[in-house]
Amino acid sequence: MTASASSLSATRNAESASPSALLPHWVECNDCGLMQTLPEPRRGHSRVCRRCRASFGHGFNRRDTALALALTALVLFMLANAFPLIGIDLAGRGQTVRLGSGVIGLARADDDLAPLALFVLAISIIAPLGRVAALGYVLTHLRGSTRPRHLAPVLRFADVMRPWAMLDVFLVGALISLTKLHDLAQINVGIGMWALGLLVMALAFFDMSADRRLIWDLIAPPYRSAEPPPPATWLGCRECGLVQQMAERCTRCRSPLHRRKPNSLSRTVAYVVTGAVLYVPANLYPVLTVISFGRGAPSTIMGGVKELMSGTDWPLGVIVFAASIAVPLLKLCGLGWLAFATMLSENRRRLVDRTRLYRLIELVSRWSTIDIFVAALLTALVTLGNLATVEPGLGVLAFGGVVLITMMATESYDPRLMWDSAGANRVRTTNV
Ligand SMILES: [Zn+2]
Ligand SMILES: [Zn+2]
Structure with missing residues (x-):
């Protein structure tokens, strides 16, 4: 295993060591606004929005x-x-x-x-x-x-x-x-x-x-939860994708948050x-x-x-x-x-x-x-x-x-x- 692969798996292991890593990863689609869970990445499969087919990236x-x-x-x-x-x-x-x-x-x-x-x-x-x-x-x-x-x-x-x-x-x-x-x-x-x-x-x-x-x-880790985030007060950051409670700025990338x-x-x-x-x-x-x-x-x-x-x-x-x-x-x-x-x-x-x-x-x-x-x-x-x-x-x-x-x-x-x-x-x- 290469040095970077080790550090990548170290990060993943650190995340997977916490029980929350097993919970669904929530994202909001930037093109249609649907809050949804992101499938785990699989080789050869692209991940897309289930409503408008926007790409969520391959995940690797x-x-x-x-x-x-x-x-x-x-x-x-x-x-x-x-x-x-x-x-x-x-x-x-x-x-x-x-x-x-x-x-x-x-x-x-x-x-x-x-x-x-x-x-x-x-x-x-x-x-x-x-x-x-x-x-x-x-x-x-x-x-x-x-x-x-x-x-x-x-x-x-x-x-x-x-x-x-x-x-x-x-x-x-x-x-x-x-x-x-x-x-x-x-x-x-x-x-x-x-x-x-x-x-x-x-x-x-x-x-x-x-x-x-x-x-x-x-x-910084994504938002994971068993329950969907409350739609009235939660949203996804358009810039970095982190789902979070409505605030003036994103807690991860610090860009202004707007619905x-x-x-x-x-x-x-x-x-x-x-x-x-x-x-x-x-x-x-x-x-x-x-x-x-x-x-x-x-x-x-x-x-x-x-x-x-x-x-x-x-x-x-x-x-x-x-x-x-x-x-x-x-x-x-x-x-x-x-x-x-x-x-x-x-x-x-x-x-x-x-x-x-x-x-x-x-x-x-x-x-x-x-x-x-x-x-x-x-x-x-x-x-x-x-x-x-x-x-x-x-x-x-x-x-x-x-x-x-x-x-x-x-x-x-x-x-x-x-x-x-x-x-x-x-x-x-x-x-x-
Ligand atoms: Zn969509
Ligand atoms: Zn952000």
């Missing part, structure tokens, strides 16, 4: 593997920053970009694009690096028998970073940038690009090997309306202007899609169309419909399907960032003076606004409210 931690992957990811992250991702060569002049070059490219191109440069910095560097460093730190400390108090805020930080860490989307954006350039100049794929590909794979395997709910339960996300519907509608307004200039104004040997014209998002569709790169055109046009529309229409349907009716029909629609929006939401990464990389890479330049347009700023606002709309909507309004939950919700 391969902690040594997860820790090794976190450390590997940190090394690959440094390599992707230290070595060029893409290089171009045109008539003897060359330029290369690294992982952080897009941020500098946008900031240098236009003062108005500084907020977009900050957004790209947050989602391509700060969030992924912060998340993997925080999780690696927590996993290292969980190897010991003590649980320092600061582990909970560190793990909470990793959870907050999770939806904003978008290196996988960045990788697809880098591949599309390569395709857009092959007619313009000679392209070289650098060591940084290989490091980025391996980094994305390491992060995906890391997520598979570490169960977030179990990590929280190792920091439902505060002002969920009004905030969602406000974000959807703002996103819909920004969607118009995002599609009307050019996102990029490619000038090669003095010739070139501004291109909108749809113009970029048409250009990719017209050649042999049409599969990439389909990806960009889906990510930049279809996904933002799905988010705006889907969330708007979910919010109004929850507000205006006590509709009991298709509650599971509507909850699935929300989960689909949550899943695909981040992929609409692809075009922003393409614009950032091309702006930083194609700076060859009279030979060729790429300049970002105002459209990319508006599109960045659409992406940010629709992600905030997705975060604001609380799918449990549609189950409440249909009378499926015996809780009274106010201030929604």
